[in-house]
Amino acid sequence: MTRLTPLRHARGRVALTLVAALGAVAALLPSGAATAAPGPAPESSTRTVLTDTHVDVLSVGVAAGQLTLHSKADLERAGTRFYPDDVIVNVEDAARTTVPDDPAYAFLGAAGAEAWIAPETRREGVVWPGLDTEGLAAGAVDGDAVEIALTSATGPGRVEVWTESGSGPERLFSGDAGLGNVLEFPAGAHRHANWGFTAPGRYLLTFEVRAAIGGVPQAASATVRFHVGPVPPAAATTSTLAADPAETTAGTPVTLAATVTPADANGAVEFAAGDVVLGHADVDGGAATLETAGIPLGRQTVTARFVPTWTDEFGPSAAEPVTVNVRQPGAAADFEITGLEDDYVAGDTLRLSVAGYVLGPDQSVRWIATSPDPQQEPVTLAGVTGAGPLALERVLTTAYDGWLLRAQIRTGSAVDATTAPVRLSVGGTDAGSGEAVTVAPIEATYYWGVAVPLVASHRALSDGESLRWVERTAVGDVAWRDTHATYGPVGAGPWSVVSNFMQYKEFALQLRAADGTVLGQSAPQRYSLTMRSIELGGLRDLYRVGERASLSASVSPDLGDGLEFVWELWQGGGDRLLLDDGAALPTAEFEVTKAMQDRTLYLRVYSQATDQLVGYVTVPFNVTTAAEGDQVLTMAAIDGHYHTGTPVSMDLTADPAPASSDVVRFWWKRSDWPEFRQIPGTAGMSHAVIAEQALDGTQIRADLVDSDGEVLATTTTQTIHVDDHGAPPPQGVVIDGLAPAYDAGDTAVLTARVSPSSVLTRYVWRVQRPGDPEPVVVDGANGPRLELPVTADLGGATVTAQLTFDDGRVYVTSLPATLSVDGAGPDPGGPSERIVATLAEGQGALVVSVDPDDDVVTMSDFELGAAADRWSSAGELRPVTVTDTRSGAPGWVVSGQAGDFTAGAAVLPAEYLGWTPIVAGRPDGGAVRPGDPVVPGPGSATGLSVSSPLAVADAGSGFGTSRLGAGLLIEAPTTLVPGIYEATITFTAI
Numbered sequence: 006m007t008r009l010t011p012l013r014h015a016r017g018r019v020a021l022t023l024v025a026a027l028g029a030v031a032a033l034l035p036s037g038a039a040t041a042a043p044g045p046a047p048e049s050s051t052r053t054v055l056t057d058t059h060v061d062v063l064s065v066g067v068a069a070g071q072l073t074l075h076s077k078a079d080l081e082r083a084g085t086r087f088y089p090d091d092v093i094v095n096v097e098d099a100a101r102t103t104v105p106d107d108p109a110y111a112f113l114g115a116a117g118a119e120a121w122i123a124p125e126t127r128r129e130g131v132v133w134p135g136l137d138t139e140g141l142a143a144g145a146v147d148g149d150a151v152e153i154a155l156t157s158a159t160g161p162g163r164v165e166v167w168t169e170s171g172s173g174p175e176r177l178f179s180g181d182a183g184l185g186n187v188l189e190f191p192a193g194a195h196r197h198a199n200w201g202f203t204a205p206g207r208y209l210l211t212f213e214v215r216a217a218i219g220g221v222p223q224a225a226s227a228t229v230r231f232h233v234g235p236v237p238p239a240a241a242t243t244s245t246l247a248a249d250p251a252e253t254t255a256g257t258p259v260t261l262a263a264t265v266t267p268a269d270a271n272g273a274v275e276f277a278a279g280d281v282v283l284g285h286a287d288v289d290g291g292a293a294t295l296e297t298a299g300i301p302l303g304r305q306t307v308t309a310r311f312v313p314t315w316t317d318e319f320g321p322s323a324a325e326p327v328t329v330n331v332r333q334p335g336a337a338a339d340f341e342i343t344g345l346e347d348d349y350v351a352g353d354t355l356r357l358s359v360a361g362y363v364l365g366p367d368q369s370v371r372w373i374a375t376s377p378d379p380q381q382e383p384v385t386l387a388g389v390t391g392a393g394p395l396a397l398e399r400v401l402t403t404a405y406d407g408w409l410l411r412a413q414i415r416t417g418s419a420v421d422a423t424t425a426p427v428r429l430s431v432g433g434t435d436a437g438s439g440e441a442v443t444v445a446p447i448e449a450t451y452y453w454g455v456a457v458p459l460v461a462s463h464r465a466l467s468d469g470e471s472l473r474w475v476e477r478t479a480v481g482d483v484a485w486r487d488t489h490a491t492y493g494p495v496g497a498g499p500w501s502v503v504s505n506f507m508q509y510k511e512f513a514l515q516l517r518a519a520d521g522t523v524l525g526q527s528a529p530q531r532y533s534l535t536m537r538s539i540e541l542g543g544l545r546d547l548y549r550v551g552e553r554a555s556l557s558a559s560v561s562p563d564l565g566d567g568l569e570f571v572w573e574l575w576q577g578g579g580d581r582l583l584l585d586d587g588a589a590l591p592t593a594e595f596e597v598t599k600a601m602q603d604r605t606l607y608l609r610v611y612s613q614a615t616d617q618l619v620g621y622v623t624v625p626f627n628v629t630t631a632a633e634g635d636q637v638l639t640m641a642a643i644d645g646h647y648h649t650g651t652p653v654s655m656d657l658t659a660d661p662a663p664a665s666s667d668v669v670r671f672w673w674k675r676s677d678w679p680e681f682r683q684i685p686g687t688a689g690m691s692h693a694v695i696a697e698q699a700l701d702g703t704q705i706r707a708d709l710v711d712s713d714g715e716v717l718a719t720t721t722t723q724t725i726h727v728d729d730h731g732a733p734p735p736q737g738v739v740i741d742g743l744a745p746a747y748d749a750g751d752t753a754v755l756t757a758r759v760s761p762s763s764v765l766t767r768y769v770w771r772v773q774r775p776g777d778p779e780p781v782v783v784d785g786a787n788g789p790r791l792e793l794p795v796t797a798d799l800g801g802a803t804v805t806a807q808l809t810f811d812d813g814r815v816y817v818t819s820l821p822a823t824l825s826v827d828g829a830g831p832d833p834g835g836p837s838e839r840i841v842a843t844l845a846e847g848q849g850a851l852v853v854s855v856d857p858d859d860d861v862v863t864m865s866d867f868e869l870g871a872a873a874d875r876w877s878s879a880g881e882l883r884p885v886t887v888t889d890t891r892s893g894a895p896g897w898v899v900s901g902q903a904g905d906f907t908a909g910a911a912v913l914p915a916e917y918l919g920w921t922p923i924v925a926g927r928p929d930g931g932a933v934r935p936g937d938p939v940v941p942g943p944g945s946a947t948g949l950s951v952s953s954p955l956a957v958a959d960a961g962s963g964f965g966t967s968r969l970g971a972g973l974l975i976e977a978p979t980t981l982v983p984g985i986y987e988a989t990i991t992f993t994a995i
Contacts, residue, residue, distance in 0.1 A: 041295045046275035046285035046312040048688065049321070053078075053087060053665065054236055056095040059133045061195070062229045063089070065151055065214050066140025068713035072151075072214055072225040075666055075712065077137070086664040086712065089227040093317065096123045096202060096233045099130040109173040112165055112181070114203050121233045123200040125168060134200050141192035147217040149193075155179075155186040156226070157211040162204030162233075169199070178210075205234035239313070239320045242270050246309040246324035254334045256298050256938035257921050257972060263293045263309040263324060272313040278305040278329070279425075285312075302340040302362070302422040304330045333422075335924055335935040336361045342412060342427045350433030351403050359395040359412045359424060363934070367820050368416050372397050374480045375426070377407035378533065381509055386410075388483035402529050404479040404511055406431040417820050418737030419760035440464065440525030442516050450533045451504040452562075454612040454619040459500040461514050461527065469519025472498065476512040479531055488512060503617045508534045536620040537561060539610060547627045547639065547660050548597040557592045558608055560620065567613040574604035574626055575645055581607075602628045603723050605642040627658045631718075636661065638669075638709045638718035646726040647696035649735055650761070653725055657690040657707055659718070666712040675764070676702040677810035698734045699765050699816055701727040736763050738806050738819035742937065745898050745957050746825040746995070753793040753824060754947045757806035765816055767809050773821075775801040792947070800826035827995060851897055852888045853994040875976045882971040884925060885955065887963070887994060894964035900936075901971075902952040903990040913977055915950035915988060917942040920971040922955045928965030933958045935969075941976040955992065 061077040064086070076087045076094075100123055106116040113120050127133045138151060158164045158180040166178040177198055178186050190196070202208060208231040215224045245264045253259055261283070263274040268291030276283045278300045286293040288311070300307065306326045313319040330339055340361035349355065359370060372386040391398045397412075399405075409426040437443075445460040466472070474494045475485040487493075494500035494512075511529040518524055542557040558570060572584035572593040582604065585593040606626040610619045625641030641656040655671060663669070671684040671692050681704070684692065694700065708719040729735075741756045757768050770791045773780035780803070783791065793804070803821035810816060868877055887899055901920070906913035919941030927933040936954030939947075956969045 041284055041286040041293075043284045044686075045282050046273040046310075047314075049272070049313050049316045050091070051316045052091055052093050052230070053080075054093045054095050054232075054317075056097055056132055057130055059127070060092075060094055060135070061137045062094055062134045062210075063136050063153065063212055063214070063227065064140060065138045065153075065190075066713065067142075067145045067218065070218055072146075072216060072218075072223050073140070073712060074212075074214060074225050074227040075140075076229065082661050082664075086666045088666050088712070089229050091665045092230065093236060094123075094132060094134060094229065094231045095236055096121050096132055096200065096231060097130065098234055100124075100132075100233075107173075112167075112174075112176060112179065113201055114163070118203070121202045121205070125197050125199045133197065135195060135197040136190065137195040138190055138192050139195055143192065145218070146192060147220065150189055150191045151214050151216040153188045153190050154213045154215065155210060156213050157228075158208065160202070160204070160208030160231075160233075161206035162202055162208075164208055164210065164231075165201040166198050167201070168196075174199075200231075202231070202233045207232050236317070239317055240267060240270070241320050242266060242311055242313070242322040244274070244309060244311045244322040244324040246307070246327050248307055248327045248329045251328065252330045252332075253300075254332050254336075254921060254923075254938075255302055256334070256940070258296045258298045258974075259300055259329055259331075261295045261297065261307065261309065263288075263311070265291050265293065265311045265322070267291070267319075270311065270313065270319045271315065272311055272319065274309050274311050277308050277310075283307075300329050300331050302331050302333060303425050304328055304339055304341060305425070333362050334921065334938065336363070340422065340424060342410065342424050345427045345429075347430065349401050349405075349429065349431045351401060351431060351435045352433065353401050353431075355397065355399045355401050355405075355429070356391070357397045357410070357412075357427070358391070358393070359414075362395065362414060362422070364394060364414070365416075368414060368421065370395055371413045371415055373411045373413060373423075375409040375411070376480070376509075384478060384481035387481060399483070401429070401431050402435050402511065403431050403433065404529065404531055405429045408480055416737065416739040418735055419739040419758065421739070421760070435528040437513070437528045438526050439523060440516055442514050442525045442527040444514055444527045444530055447530060447532060450535055452619070453505055453534055453536050454615050454617040455504050456501045456615055457504050457507070457532070459494050459498075459502065459514075459530075461498060461500075463514075463516055463525070466516075470524070471517050471519075473515050473517055474500070474512060475515055475526075476507065476510045479509055479511045485513070485515075485526075503615050504532070504534060505617050507532070537564070537610075539608065539620050539622045541608070541622060541624065544606070544624060544626075546658055547629060547637065548601075549633065550597055550599050550628065550630050552597050553594065554597055555592070555594045556606075558610070558622075559591065560610055564612065564619065568619065569611040569613060571609045571611070573607045573609075574601055575607045575623075576604045576642060580645075597628055599628070599630055601626065602630075603640070603642045603721050604628075605644070625656060625658070629660075636709065636718045638707060638720050640705075640707055640720040640723065643705075643723050643725060646728040649697050649727065649729050651696050652693040653696050653700070654693045655691060655705060655707065657720070659690065659709060663690075663709055664711070667717065668710050668712075669707060670710060671707045672705065674704040675700065675811075677812040677814065681706070694764075696725070696727050697736070697761075697763060698727050698729060699763055699810065700725050734817050736761055736808065736817050738808050738817055740804065740806055740819050740822040743822045743824075744900075744937075744952075745954055746827050747795040747799075748827055748952065749795055749797045751795040752947060752951050753791075753795050753804075754951065755791045755793065755804060755806075755822065757789045757791075757808070757819065759808055759817070763808060763816070765808050765810060767811055769807045769809050769813075769815070771805050771807065772799070773803050773805075774798055780805065795824070795826055797826060799824050851891060851994050852886075853899055853992055854886050854888075855883060856886075875979060876981055878975040878977075880973045882920065882969075882973055885969040885992060886966060887956070887969060888966045889958070889963050891964075894958075894961055896958045896960040897963050897994055898957050899955045899969060899992060899994045900952045901949060901955050901990055901992050903949040904988050905950075906988040913981060913988075914942070914948075916948035917975055917977050918949045918988075918990075919974050919976070920949065920953075920955075921974075922969065922971045924956055924967065925970050926966075926968035928963070928967065932962040933967045935971075941974050942978075949990065952993065 055078045059079040064075045064077045066073045076089045076092050077084050100121045104113045104118045104120050123132050123134050155178040164180040167174040167176045177188050209228050211228045213226040243266045247262045249260045261276050265288050273285045273287050274293035275285045276295045283297045283299050284295050286295045307329050308326045310323040338361040342357050343360045344357045373383050375383045408429050411426045412424045413420050414422040442463045474488045476488045477485050492506040494502040511531045513529050514527045515523050516525040538561045540559045543555045569589040570591050574582040584595050605623050607623050609621045612619050627639040629637045631637045637660045639658050671687045672681040673684050674681040703725045704722050706720050706722045709717045736759050739758045742754050767787055770783040770786045771780035802824045805821050806819045808816045903915040903918050905915050919939040921938040922935035924933050924935050935956050939953045941948045
């Protein structure tokens with residue numbers, strides 16, 4: 006039990022005693038606790054079923070002086086290697102027989118009983134298992150021999166392995182523990198045997214191989230999975246999800262608990278809030294739990310999906326989503342878009358607002374619209390007007406129908422929070438304005454590269470009057486602008502425009518006076534585009550230099566004659582290689598050369614009638630200089646250049662296909678690195694990174710490595726080019742954790758946050774004191790966290806955080822954060838006096854107090870967290886009352902600071918205590934807001950060991966009585982010894 010005991014009523018300062026009890030540690034440790042981790046759940050793996058083929062269930066080798074164990078099978082490539090856990094050796098029903106009526110075979114069971122035997126001699130339709138030490142060269146192990154021992158055999162029946170000799174069966178291994186089950190096996194050998202099973206179902210056979218290398222005994226073990234009879238389908242699973250609490254504030258942990266049935270399902274549960282992956286947790290006994298404070302603001306749909314470890318054992322499943330409502334601390338409403346009506350008609354005014362959020366310094370709102378067309382990129386709404394900074398007003402057209410709107414809260418260019426989307430429903434008919442100008446109806450959809458006819462009707466033009474086509478980005482823009490002189494509708498009417506040029510736009514015809522005044526405008530027009538299908542024929546996965554390529558293309562729907570085909574191979578940086586001498590035919594034939602490596606095939610089809618693009622297709626064109634039969638690894642060519650936010654895909658082709666025990670590694674060398682480094686978190690034959698300007702000039706390559714560490718093949722090196730056409734990086738850096746005020750001697754703990762995320766992780770912190778000509782770099786602070794000792798001369802100083810490359814080049818810089826320091830304070834260690842002045846209550850005073858009859862907080866018993874890496878105890882601060890009777894209401898700050906916990910000689914530092922402040926009551930009209938949450942250790946270096954605001958009232962606010970509280974959380978290390986821990990927390994009102 007954790008107890009919080011405040012002292013009695015006081016002016017200016019209130020102290021409380023915190024008591025925490027921890028019982029015997031061993032009694033509270035859960036057995037086999039599941040682990041939780043950030044990021045998505047590991048992908049499922051699928052075991053290869055080995056049936057009717059030659060299999061060495063155990064293949065022994067040596068690598069780097071260590072014994073290695075694999076399984077091998079003759080599949081598309083003889084001797085394809087696998088990790089033993091990656092395969093199922095399937096003893097099919099074709100192997101079913103009966104036990105011979107011979108006493109020598111009594112170890113298999115009674116004569117005539119059923120048995121399944123994979124035979125020593127190859128038989129069609131039945132798997133042929135064996136053992137080998139062919140990976141052991143002469144002298145690789147002492148004595149040129151190993152011991153192979155069967156240490157465990159489980160399954161629905163008995164297991165027996167034997168060979169035939171002239172005198173009858175010779176038993177090698179048996180599920181019967183009475184047999185020795187140890188086989189002396191020479192190096193460089195290969196041997197088959199009879200593998201017998203007495204019942205259908207799954208068997209797990211664990212082998213241990215023993216040998217001495219250089220006089221040092223070694224052992225390696227592996228479990229081989231056999232299945233007798235048809236391999237059954239994966240067991241279906243079901244999942245459920247619960248969240249506690251379902252209503253919370255930002256920064257407060259929420260426990261997500263998933264159950265998976267059946268309870269023995271192996272895998273992990275991935276938890277997400279909308280598109281945000283919160284983390285994953287291993288399933289243990291049918292349960293997986295994740296404690297997270299990462300759920301974004303708003304009413305979030307939280308999901309959980311079970312990802313099985315092996316797809317042959319269990320199927321995936323998804324739980325019914327739950328809703329978790331996360332509010333901004335102190336907010337009285339949900340964080341959401343309000344004001345949406347069910348239906349609108351063209352011409353209505355859309356009026357929306359963001360509720361449940363108070364903008365802080367340097368924060369702004371950006372409205373984002375997402376089209377129902379998945380091919381169209383989201384757009385930012387320009388020309389936003391409304392009743393306040395959190396409002397949006399727009400006159401609607403039917404172009405808005407089906408669009409999703411979100412509001413982003415941003416500091417600089419960093420995104421702090423995003424609302425849940427709302428969908429617009431807009432019907433009716435678009436109308437023009439002013440004098441009548443009518444455009445004849447057009448099609449809703451056109452193909453690329455065709456001419457769109459435009460016919461208009463209007464009154465006769467007077468002298469000086471003119472007609473002009475105007476356009477704007479549909480949904481994104483409010484203002485109209487003249488269409489491009491070349492690409493817009495041309496001529497004096499009737500007009501036409503090539504379909505490609507008005508995609509994602511609204512356009513209209515204006516009647517203008519001689520002075521440019523718009524006298525009338527037609528209703529806005531728009532259409533969608535679709536591309537004809539282009540089918541490629543003759544393309545192979547891999548070409549070797551010297552071979553001949555023969556490609557063809559067809560367009561559907563067919564346009565007949567009048568098409569031009571441009572065949573090119575593109576390389577990063579815009580390097581293009583024209584194929585087939587530019588014949589512009591639907592076929593291309595050419596010899597493959599080394600110059601074609603690391604390129605992408607790019608076919609463009611043009612209409613001769615409009616001279617515009619009808620469609621295109623890009624596909625990898627993989628070329629190798631390797632000889633036939635050599636192991637080859639190629640990487641599909643990356644694009645000429647990327648824009649920030651688009652994926653850079655690295656897709657590999659291997660010939661022959663890799664073994665399951667082979668590993669693909671991706672490597673990159675950023676422009677600020679002197680060497681290549683392995684890209685973390687990669688798996689399989691493809692990987693993607695999100696482009697950003699920091700990756701411009703990054704070199705990438707991949708290699709294929711076998712389980713012995715030998716590099717089998719390496720791709721050529723390619724370069725990523727990121728070009729945003731002169732725009733600055735979209736990332737922004739925000740400094741979090743700034744307190745309203747500090748005292749000299751405090752420590753300012755600031756955190757830099759970058760949004761959108763970046764591959765860069767290095768920071769430079771700079772401090773500029775008042776009067777200094779330039780900022781000074783804080784030595785040794787190169788991470789996202791800064792602990793800055795506060796001195797009197799830092800009052801009014803600005804702090805900036807710069808995200809930099811590893812070589813020191815600055816990428817983006819935060820807005821400055823200004824430090825406020827109360828009073829000069831004495832220099833540490835020097836002579837000092839404390840001056841205390843008290844204002845009598847009759848003249849007005851600021852008083853902070855607690856109720857002497859309500860001065861104990863009982864917190865929860867300590868429990869291990871979901872990751873079993875900390876002790877946690879939670880509770881609620883008893884009400885703290887602040888009364889301000891001072892004339893003028895100058896405002897105030899109430900802060901709290903805890904001392905270290907002690908239990909005899911044991912100490913628990915105060916950094917392990919944190920809180921989430923709340924304002925439970927405030928004077929009418931008083932703008933009292935809670936302080937920022939303080940995270941306890943181990944995730945924090947300070948917790949409440951430094952003074953942290955509980956609540957703040959700005960000047961002109963806080964007059965009268967306010968009631969404050971906080972959610973308290975202790976997160977202690979698992980090394981904490983049992984005992985009663987006491988500490989004092991002190992509140993200060995200034």
